[in-house]
Amino acid sequence: MTDTTEAVRRASTRTIRVEVSRYRPGEDAEPVFQEYEVPLMADWAVLDGLNYIKDRLDGSLSFRWSCRMGVCGSCGMNVNGEPRLTCGTFLSEYGEGPVRIEPLKGFPVIRDLVVDIDDFLAKLSSVRPWLIREGEEPPLTAEYAQTPEQLEAYKQYSMCINCLLCYSACPVYVLDPDFLGPAAIALAQRYNLDSRDMGDRFDVLNLEDSVWGCTFVGECTSACPKHVDPAEAIQRYKLTAALRSVLPWSRR
Amino acid sequence: MKTRDEVTPGGYRPRRDAFWFARSRAYTVFVLRELTSVFVAWTVVFLLLLVDAVLGGSLPEFAALAARPWMIALNVLALAATCFHAITFLNLAPRATVVRLDGYRLPAWLIQGGNHSLWLAVSAVVAFFVLRGFQ
Amino acid sequence: MRRTPEPYLWLLFSGGGVVAALLLPVLVLLFGVLMPLGVVDWPAAEHLRALLDSPPVRVALVVVVVLCLFHAAHRVRHTSEELFGIARFDVVIALLCYGGAVAGGVVAAVLMV
Incomplete structure (x- = not known):
């Protein structure tokens, strides 16, 4: 904590204006923007700016974060209109600012920058995102060896961290939340394409609100x-x- | 342990954004890509009119209609739209069709290059038959 | 399991997309732009007639028309719903769009017989 204070004091008098969407249930009828001046440090991500606000300027600001290294997937927000992981987006990207931070689009806002992801969690479990095996009870020590080719067939899809940026980037999902959505389908494919999986997800994927709802905007991939x-x-x-x-x- | 169902759903949900397609360049390009289909439909209608004129012996009248300035303007738009459709559609094709050779994926540029070469070849063949044919 | 027509509609859409991409630009370039502008002379009516007289060409033309119209119908259906927020009328919109494509196919078939 004192490290930060020292660094901020020494670093510069340069600041950047951050406009944060605030929504306090019972207080605000709809989200409003609140402005904060945050030190513009070269190595600060947007998340560091938010933590600075929470620690020094306004303890009532709510947002989710955890790992600060792009692995946990909890700090996704809309930064200047684009869905981004705030831990991997640097304040200096936005030059003189201002930087506008909003909750992820497409999800109900619980408070400030925190969105309700229950809908996604239900969708995720509906595609049975685990290895389905049939007719065997192997010992816990059993191994399922795979060739590099078999691994390569699904590896890319297994990198998903459930950060929901793809849902926020998808106009189909934002316009119609019944759509199963990018990450859930990609994770279904991660298991479909795994040589060890014996399951079948045709019943949940071959639906109008599932793969057939997609019109291939392609922004999930960009996000x-x-x-x-x-x-x-x-x-x-x-x-x-x-x-x-x-x-x-x-x-x- | 609390079950998920106890969490009250709700929270603030913004109204539908009527101008979502103008919010980012990518969305606008996407909508334009989809709207090329209107010109695809028009081109088919135009070609059916041509076929009708050829079979009905009224090709000169059709040629006069096609030469009207608004018709030429419409068809220049249709040309731009069908070309945009061709480029985007042939470029996106390798995303749905994953070709595996020897266990590994054929790179996208190879499929795209093949698609565009095929486009050129088909266009050349069609132009040859329309303009000359085997005399 | 619930049956859905979407896979078949998507196959028609995709097939139509490929056919439209390969054939339409050159045809509209020739007949819609170059010939009307006088850059290229109109071919003799007999020459075009002879092309159309071959049965395989006639069958191919009907197939091309149907596929291209289904391609357009599929995109117009989805895009109109996304642009105007009218997805709740999907059944009506779908009937109109695909119905139009079928009608166009019938017109083409009648012309070719």
């Missing part, structure tokens, strides 16, 4: 901080599902 490419996962499953519908005997 993804982990290069998962959900847009590709969805288009690939469209082809799979279409071929399975036309050729009933083909399983994958």
Whole structure:
């Protein structure tokens, strides 16, 4: 804490204006912007700016964060209109500012920058995102060896950290929250394409509000901080599902 | 342990943004890409009119109609739209069709290059038959 | 399991997208722009007639028309719903769009017979 104070005092008198969306249930009828002046430190991410506000300027500000290294996926917010991980987005990217920070689009706002992700969690579990095995009870020490090719087939989709930036970037989801959405479908594909998986997710994916709701805007892929490419996962499953519908005997 | 259902749903949900397509360049390009389909439909109508004129022996009248300035303007737009459609559609194709050779994925640029080469070849063949054919 | 027509509609949309991409630009360039502008001469009516007289060309034309119209119908359906927020009328919009494509296909088939 004293480190920060020292650094801020010594570093500069330069500051950047941060406009933060505030929503206090029972107090605000709708979100309003509140402005703060934050020291513009070269190595500060937007999240550091928010923590500075919370620690020094306004303890009532609410937001989610945890790892500060782009792994936990909890600090996703809309920064100047774009969904970003605030721990991986530097204040200096925005020059003289101001930087406008809003909660992720497409989700109900609980308070300030905190959104309700229950809808996503329900969608995620609906695609059965785990390895499904049938007809065996192997010992806990059993190994399932995979070749590098088998690993490569799904590895990209396994990088998802459930940060929800792709949902916020997707106009289809923002306009119609019934859409199953990019990350859930990409994670379904992560298991579909895994050589160890014996499950079938056709029933949850071959639906109007699932892969067929996607119109291939492609912004989920641009927003993804982990290069998962959900847009590709969805288009690939469209082809799979279409071929399975036309050729009933083909399983994958 | 608290179950998820006890959490009251709700919170603030903003109204539908009527101008969402203007909020980012990518959204606008997406909508323009989708709207090329209107010109695809128009081009098909135009070609059906042409076929009708050829079969009905009224090609000169059709040629006169096609030469009107507004018709030329419309078809220049249709040309731009169908080209934009062709470029975007052929570029996006490798995202749905993952071709695997020897266990590894064929790179996207190879499929895209193949698609665009095919586009050029088909265009050349069509132009050859329309303009000359085997005399 | 719930049946959905979406996979079939998507296949028609995709097939139409490929066909439209490969064929339409050159056709509209020739007949819609270069010939009307006088850059390229109109081919003789007999020449075009001879092209259309071959049965494979006729069948191909009907297929091309149907696929391209289904492609357009699919995109117009989804885009109109997204642009105007009228997804709750999806069934009506879908019937109008795909119905139009079917009608266009019938017109093409009648012309070709």
